[in-house]
Amino acid sequence: MDDIPDRADIKVTPPVIFSFYLAIGFLFAWGSSLHVLPGVLARGLGISLLLAAGAVAATAILAMNRQGTPIHPRHGTTALVGEGPYRFTRNPLYLSLVTIYFGLALLLNSFWMILFGIALAVTLHKMVILAEERYLEDKFGEAYLAYKAKVNRWL
Known part of the structure; x- marks a missing residue:
């Protein structure tokens, strides 16, 4: 029997990583008044990013479910x-x-959270x-390499 697991060797899951940076970011945002943009502009951009991300x-x-592949x-x-x-x-x-x-x-207009967002990425x-x-x-070998060659990692 093959003892190699059929999954990526990920030590910490993305939601845990996200939650860690979110907690740290909230603490710094709460303790600091360093802003990045005027309030109305920051809130508008924040809401737009949240809607786009959703x-x-x-x-x-939906695409993963259609292909029948797990999300986790x-x-x-x-x-x-x-x-x-x-x-x-x-x-x-x-x-x-x-x-x-x-x-x-x-939304919080936090300079520190912007920095932690870069660290999150x-x-x-x-x-x-x-x-x-x-x-x-x-x-997936060649099939994945072909996909990788035509689609960017982030954008």
Whole structure:
């Protein structure tokens, strides 16, 4: 029997990473009055980002469900998804998480949350995305490499 798990080698799941940065960001936002934009502009952009992130996440989940592949990164992928937002980004759910974070950062108009949003994107890239890409290359070979060659990682 093969003892190699059929999933990416992810140590910490994306929701845990997101929650960590969100808690830290909220603490810094609460303790600081450093703003990034005028209030009305920041709130408008924040709401826009949250709505866009929700739309991207919803369509990504629908696309994965149509292909019958699990959403949770600790489960094995059963199919490559190249429809919906997966035509434009290889990681629409992670893009949505980062966009939600930036939307909240703008709603709070927090300079510190903007900085932590960048750290969130870097952490997701290093701890999750690279491991998932190695797994998908091993599992799907040329089909994934072809997809990877035509679709950007983030946008």
